[in-house]
Amino acid sequence: MTFLRVNQLKVHYPVRGGFFRKVIGHVKAVDGISFELKKGETYGLVGESGCGKTTTGRTIIGLVKATAGEILFDGKDLTKLSRREFVQYRKDIQMIFQDPYSSLNPRKRVLDIVAEPLRNFEKLSPQEEKQKVQGLIEKVGLHSDSVYKYPHEFSGGQRQRIGIARALTLNPKLIIADEPVSALDVSVQAQVLNFMKDIQKEFQLTYLFISHDLGIIRYMCDRIGIMYRGQFVEEGTKDEIFHDPKHIYTKRLLASIPNADPLRRQEQQKLRQQIEKDYEQLYSRYFDAEGRVYPLKRISETHSVAIP
Amino acid sequence: MKRSVLQIESLRVSFRIQDEYYAAVDDVSLTVHENEVLAIVGESGCGKSALALSIIGLHPPERTKLEGTVVFKGKNLLTQSVQALNQIRGKDIGMVFQDPLTALNPLMTVGKQIEESMDYHTTLSTAEKRNRTLELLEQVGISNPSQTYDRYPHELSGGMRQRIVIAIAIACNPALLIADEPTTALDVTIQAQIISLLKNLQQQLNTGILLITHDLGVVAEMADRVAVMYGGEIVELADVHTLFTRPLHPYTRSLLQSIPSLQTPKETLHVIQGIVPPLTKLPRTGCRFRSRISWIHESKHEPHPILREVEPNHWVRCTCYQHFYFPDGGEKA
Numbered sequence: 001m002t003f004l005r006v007n008q009l010k011v012h013y014p015v016r017g018g019f020f021r022k023v024i025g026h027v028k029a030v031d032g033i034s035f036e037l038k039k040g041e042t043y044g045l046v047g048e049s050g051c052g053k054t055t056t057g058r059t060i061i062g063l064v065k066a067t068a069g070e071i072l073f074d075g076k077d078l079t080k081l082s083r084r085e086f087v088q089y090r091k092d093i094q095m096i097f098q099d100p101y102s103s104l105n106p107r108k109r110v111l112d113i114v115a116e117p118l119r120n121f122e123k124l125s126p127q128e129e130k131q132k133v134q135g136l137i138e139k140v141g142l143h144s145d146s147v148y149k150y151p152h153e154f155s156g157g158q159r160q161r162i163g164i165a166r167a168l169t170l171n172p173k174l175i176i177a178d179e180p181v182s183a184l185d186v187s188v189q190a191q192v193l194n195f196m197k198d199i200q201k202e203f204q205l206t207y208l209f210i211s212h213d214l215g216i217i218r219y220m221c222d223r224i225g226i227m228y229r230g231q232f233v234e235e236g237t238k239d240e241i242f243h244d245p246k247h248i249y250t251k252r253l254l255a256s257i258p259n260a261d262p263l264r265r266q267e268q269q270k271l272r273q274q275i276e277k278d279y280e281q282l283y284s285r286y287f288d289a290e291g292r293v294y295p296l297k298r299i300s301e302t303h304s305v306a307i308p
Numbered sequence: 309m310k311r312s313v314l315q316i317e318s319l320r321v322s323f324r325i326q327d328e329y330y331a332a333v334d335d336v337s338l339t340v341h342e343n344e345v346l347a348i349v350g351e352s353g354c355g356k357s358a359l360a361l362s363i364i365g366l367h368p369p370e371r372t373k374l375e376g377t378v379v380f381k382g383k384n385l386l387t388q389s390v391q392a393l394n395q396i397r398g399k400d401i402g403m404v405f406q407d408p409l410t411a412l413n414p415l416m417t418v419g420k421q422i423e424e425s426m427d428y429h430t431t432l433s434t435a436e437k438r439n440r441t442l443e444l445l446e447q448v449g450i451s452n453p454s455q456t457y458d459r460y461p462h463e464l465s466g467g468m469r470q471r472i473v474i475a476i477a478i479a480c481n482p483a484l485l486i487a488d489e490p491t492t493a494l495d496v497t498i499q500a501q502i503i504s505l506l507k508n509l510q511q512q513l514n515t516g517i518l519l520i521t522h523d524l525g526v527v528a529e530m531a532d533r534v535a536v537m538y539g540g541e542i543v544e545l546a547d548v549h550t551l552f553t554r555p556l557h558p559y560t561r562s563l564l565q566s567i568p569s570l571q572t573p574k575e576t577l578h579v580i581q582g583i584v585p586p587l588t589k590l591p592r593t594g595c596r597f598r599s600r601i602s603w604i605h606e607s608k609h610e611p612h613p614i615l616r617e618v619e620p621n622h623w624v625r626c627t628c629y630q631h632f633y634f635p636d637g638g639e640k641a
Contacts, residue, residue, distance in 0.1 A: 190566035220568075272504075
């Protein structure tokens with residue numbers, strides 16, 4: 001069942017210059033991407049820095065205005081809605097941010113941080129509100145007394161869980177997680193990832209999971225889209241992307257991940273050199289004259305690749 | 309037998325927090341050999357960066373207490389004057405920092421920045437320095453050195469900048485290179501390039517590299533020997549193959565179980581109970597990891613754990629590793 005459909009989404013930023021600050025060009029941060037999210041799944045957006053994955057997430061939640069294209073959520077195009085109409089969809093789409101140190105207001109108590117969405121959308125008495133917040137805080141594995149504490153009193157993993165509690169207050173349907181664990185230590189990372197999987201089942205959430213770490217993507221996601229310079233290079237299920245990558249860019253990305261087995265260091269090095277050589281030789285077959293990828297072509301029910 | 313370039317002997321680095329000194333690095337002894345990558349792994353706050361910075365004297369002296377010895381070329385670095393240290397830093401010991409943008413001067417061309425260390429440590433003429441710089445740029449894999457020479461850092465990509473930082477570090481052929489999270493700020497494809505660059509330089513220049521990182525993937529790719537740190541102490545020290553195939557200390561084993569890996573997908577990741585205690589609340593007696601493996605009985609720990617050679621060249625702290633098991637049914641393949 002299609003739940004969110006992104007259709008030919010474009011986000012272009014104007015570049016101004018010259019005497020009258022005229023628009024002299026555009027940065028095509030996102031340049032015509034389409035994908036679908038099904039209810040209850042985790043969709044991974046992967047790519048290197050600057051590929052447009054974060055911009056895509058921010059456009060869906062309305063923090064960045066789309067230049068062209070549609071974002072269909074429950075059959076409504078979010079890009080065409082007025083501010084007032086958009087507000088009610090805000091409840092259904094929530095975001096978990098990358099850095100748990102800068103995404104929580106240091107001068108607010110946890111109670112006020114987590115209750116803020118409630119105060120915006122629901123009229124609750126202070127008692128009801130406190131009860132609800134305490135319930136959520138316990139759900140994310142913190143003590144209910146911690147609602148009176150300030151963010152600096154928590155560790156990184158705990159803060160990220162406060163961020164998750166805030167995202168859960170309004171029973172959202174879709175959560176956009178933009179690099180939710182890249183600022184955390186490995187052991188804490190594991191804790192947050194496991195927890196996100198647990199609440200996904202409990203609250204029947206759909207995740208759009210944005211990350212550059214393919215190990216985490218593999219652990220979390222059902223389907224994956226690989227982005228390069230604002231466009232999709234390849235899209236498929238987890239198995240298709242990891243076991244049967246078709247595009248040279250995907251192969252190169254997969255080969256560059258450190259191998260956790262030191263005995264296979266030489267092998268990995270050879271594979272990398274081979275792929276690097278292929279990448280240079282076959283460049284013109286996978287990229288057009290401007291160095292951009294071709295439109296996606298469907299090669300199986302679920303697997304699409306950008307080849308001419 | 310490889311020659312050693314750096315010997316650290318019972319090093320203790322303490323920081324003053326409200327009139328009390330707290331040891332961030334506690335009784336660490338290590339040796340770095342030539343043509344070897346020794347990796348120090350641990351999570352934030354384990355003391356790995358504090359250890360690296362104390363070697364080259366970058367801690368503010370008024371708030372830091374250094375004990376023990378750090379011997380480099382027959383000299384104890386901890387007792388050298390600033391002038392004497394300046395003769396060593398940038399010449400015999402090179403440093404690669406984490407974030408290449410903040411490590412470079414934005415107002416100076418990269419060529420001039422690479423030459424800077426030669427100004428202090430060599431008597432080369434201007435033309436010779438320029439030639440050497442171009443040579444270095446080529447060595448670190450920059451395709452058009454003469455153009456890049458006149459560029460400013462902001463004109464270069466993250467990977468190129470990190471190459472410049474490495475060029476600066478190796479300008480005077482150092483015997484020891486300290487790399488503090490050299491790839492953390494970079495994309496995976498660039499990371500792979502920087503790792504192979506550092507590996508090549510190590511072999512060409514016969515340099516000893518002290519690699520500080522939290523990323524076990526980078527360790528598996530680069531290191532020859534690995535020291536795992538927890539709470540300011542080394543808890544396990546072994547060569548890289550042994551550490552990844554037969555880890556013994558509970559912390560090392562837990563850490564390896566908590567990474568989502570590409571090669572061995574897991575259903576659920578292992579979570580280490582509790583949190584790393586802050587420096588001021590770190591238990592100073594007994595096994596420092598015991599509060600995080602509470603299901604292991606108190607009597608299994610040593611009262612005063614020491615780093616013991618349990619098999620040739622494999623060192624483990626505390627006896628609790630003999631009794632350690634995962635509460636959720638052991639290690640998953």
